[in-house]
Amino acid sequence: MxxxxxxxxxxxxxxxxxxxxxxxxxxxxxxxxxxxxxxxxxxxxxxxxxxxxxxxxxxxxxxxxxxxxxxxxxxxxxxxxxxxxxxxxxxxxAENYRQPDPVGPIETEGGCQWCGEQTLEAILEDQYFMMYCTACERGATAYRVRPAQVRDRTGEDLIDAVAREQVGDLLKSRRGVCPDCAGRIETEIWDTEDVPFPGEPPVPFITASECQSCLRFLSLPLPVAAAYHPESISFHWGHGLDILDAGIWKFNGYLYDDQWTAERVATDPAEYRVEFRREEATLRLFLDETATVTHTERVRRRGQR
Ligand SMILES: [Zn+2]
Ligand SMILES: [Zn+2]
Incomplete structure (x- = not known):
């Protein structure tokens, strides 16, 4: 043995x-x-x-x-x-082999990644915690839940628990550590035009992160993935937004009003620039093909935004 x-x-x-x-x-x-x-x-x-x-x-x-x-x-x-x-x-x-209890719908703050409307309801669908948009009637974001997570929580308390777990998962996977098995996560950037989306994607690039051991897969709009970089956490904190205190569905609105954008600025090797705009300040992050931030720039543009 x-x-x-x-x-x-x-x-x-x-x-x-x-x-x-x-x-x-x-x-x-x-x-x-x-x-x-x-x-x-x-x-x-x-x-x-x-x-x-x-x-x-x-x-x-x-x-x-x-x-x-x-x-x-x-x-x-x-x-x-x-x-x-x-x-x-x-x-x-934890009795995580049982079926999760039914959830919601719970009305919640945050934007839809397909239409940008602030009309989300949390429900449990196919064992996933789904932020469902009542304006365009589509799932805005889905995240896994475990039965123990749902068992003794309801309403805002449950939404907070999902957000907390999501933040922990994303911080680990950003640094290449699988949140499930601690194996190696590798990340690449995909063009959204090469991916079959159910609607018009709000950004041209997404990250695709996969565990080389257990095959856990996570995908995020590129600006959302970059938002967990310490420079972005600090920048947003200074402008009244705590990145570490929210589920990713809270950020979808920023992709729609162009507060958060991503573009490819070089090819071979590819380089990407993510911009975060809050009030009159802008933070730029430059990322390589593995979504690793190579350098950052803060810009103050008076009279704009
Ligand atoms: Zn929608
Ligand atoms: Zn893993």
Missing amino acids: GSEQTADELFQLLSDEIRLDILRTVAVAQNENKQRGVASLSFSEIYDRVEVDDTSKLSYHLGELTGTFLRKHDENDSYAFTHAGEQLVRFVL
């Missing part, structure tokens, strides 16, 4: 329900022990908590789980989670 194992074998190990019970028990006991700072559990502590006929049966099941879901510390005969064990048990405890 161990690193040679296939995913098939890993799931077969869980076919006996007592094993999942053991993993759940270890997680709950670890939590109860947190003030002691001990992450591993002894054989007898597990035996006291799991409903099992005798010690030899527990011994057998622990043996099966060890190497894949649990690690055994031989010096004190105790058990702790492997990475796979921890991932699985958190997923099970």
